[in-house]
Amino acid sequence: MDRRTFLKDSAVTVVGTALLVDCAQKTPDTAASAPAKAADPNQPPIDRPADWDPVAFNTARGKSGFIPEKYMADILGPGGTEKHLGKHLPFVPKLDPSRAVAGTVAIMFGDTSKGYSAHPNAAKTAEKPDGHWYNWIRVAIAGRPESEVETLFDNWPMASDKVNGKYTGFSDPDPSKEDGKNTVYLAQLPPGAKAGDTLRIWGHCLTHGEYVDFLTI
Ligand SMILES: [Fe+2]
Numbered sequence: 001m002d003r004r005t006f007l008k009d010s011a012v013t014v015v016g017t018a019l020l021v022d023c024a025q026k027t028p029d030t031a032a033s034a035p036a037k038a039a040d041p042n043q044p045p046i047d048r049p050a051d052w053d054p055v056a057f058n059t060a061r062g063k064s065g066f067i068p069e070k071y072m073a074d075i076l077g078p079g080g081t082e083k084h085l086g087k088h089l090p091f092v093p094k095l096d097p098s099r100a101v102a103g104t105v106a107i108m109f110g111d112t113s114k115g116y117s118a119h120p121n122a123a124k125t126a127e128k129p130d131g132h133w134y135n136w137i138r139v140a141i142a143g144r145p146e147s148e149v150e151t152l153f154d155n156w157p158m159a160s161d162k163v164n165g166k167y168t169g170f171s172d173p174d175p176s177k178e179d180g181k182n183t184v185y186l187a188q189l190p191p192g193a194k195a196g197d198t199l200r201i202w203g204h205c206l207t208h209g210e211y212v213d214f215l216t217i
Contacts, residue, residue, distance in 0.1 A: 042061060042064055042065075042066065044057075044061070044200065044202060044212040045200075046140060046142065046143060046144070046145045046200060047142050047143040048142050048198055048200075048214040052214060054089055054211075054212070054213040054214075055081055055085055055086070055089075057212065058085055058088075058089070058211050058212060058213075059075060059076075059085060061210070061212070062075060062085075062209060062210075066209050066210040067208060067209035067210070067211075068207075068208065068209055071084065071207075071208050071209065082115050082116050082117060083117050084117075084208075085211075086110060086111070086114065086115070086116030086117065087109065087110040087116055087117040087118065087119050088109055088110065088119060088203075088205055088208055088209075088211040089109065089110070089111065089116065089211055089213050090107045090108070090109055090137075090201040090203060090211070090213050090215060091107070091108055091109070091110075091111040091114075091215065092105060092106060092107060092108075092215055092217060093106055093108045093170055093184060095168070095170065095184060096170075099168045099169070099173060099184070101166065101168075101186050103188065103189055104151075104166075104186040104187055104188055104189055105139060105186075105187050105189050105193075105199065105217060106168075106184050106185070106186060107137060107184070107185045107186075107187050107201060107203075108170065108183070108184055108185070109134065109203070109205075109211075110181075118178075118181040119181065119183075119205075120132065120179040120180045120181050121133040121156050121157070121175070121176075121179075121180030121181075121183045122156070122179075122180055123156055123157060123176075124155075130206045130207065131156055131206060132156075132180075132205070132206060132207045133153060133156040133180070133183070133205070133206060134153060134185060134203045134204060134205050134206070135152065135153055135154065135204055135206050136150055136151065136152050136153070136203065136204050137150070137151050137153070137165070137185060137187040137201065137202070137203040137204075138150045138151075138200075138201075138202040138203070139151070139187050139188065139189065139190055139193075139199050139200070139201055139202075140190060140199065140200045140202075141190050141192070141193055141197050141198075141199060141200075142197070142198040142199065142200055142214060144190075147190035147191070147192070147193070148190065148200075149187075149188045149189070149190050149191075150188075151163075151164050151165040151185075151186075151187040151188045152164060152165050153165035153167070153185060156175070156176075156180070156183070157174070157175045157176040157180065157183065164188060165185065165186065165187065165188075166186045167183055167184065167185060167186070168184045168186060169182045169183065169184060170182050170183075170184050185203075187201075193217070195217060196216065196217070197216070197217055198214050198215070198216045198217075199214065199215055199216075199217060200212065200213075200214055201213055201214070201215055
């Protein structure tokens with residue numbers, strides 16, 4: 001074999017090997033994430049984008065129907081980011097350890113340390129038959145869609161045994177204190193989640209729609 005033929009054959013072998021490795025790595029991933037979710041432009045990203053901006057993302061997603069139109073007007077009005085959109089973004093409070101529950105992550109909405117209003121919660125009344133609270137929170141380890149766990153919440157301020165979510169309080173054990181702003185949601189952690197992981201938190205407020213953010217625990 002002359003040098004030229006040898007080099008040509010070697011190049012084909014290298015390219016062929018690279019293709020095989022590529023296929024071997026990609027096939028299982030494609031199969032695992034088979035649901036067409038990725039094709040949905042409204043599906044939140046599973047990994048935190050480098051330029052992640054929760055206000056911009058949730059405002060845009062809200063406009064496409066995931067936040068009621070009437071509330072979008074408040075979000076887009078004066079102070080709307082702080083008083084309305086930021087009020088619905090999750091954060092992990094430093095919860096009194098005696099109120100923490102193993103296997104769950106404590107979540108509140110509206111981080112006042114960022115200048116946002118705290119999210120109030122309200123029970124069902126004749127005037128407001130749905131009540132006002134987050135009725136589901138989905139938590140996934142960033143980058144791992146299969147890890148997502150959904151926690152359901154009902155009957156605020158005392159969840160029933162029909163759901164896997166529970167409430168506690170932040171400054172006082174009673175979640176209903178301070179117009180419900182004292183509420184802490186105890187959402188199920190995805191199996192294997194550990195300190196230092198970034199989680200995608202995706203929640204639905206009965207009154208004000210869906211909100212998504214990434215938090216590192
Ligand atoms: Fe709300």
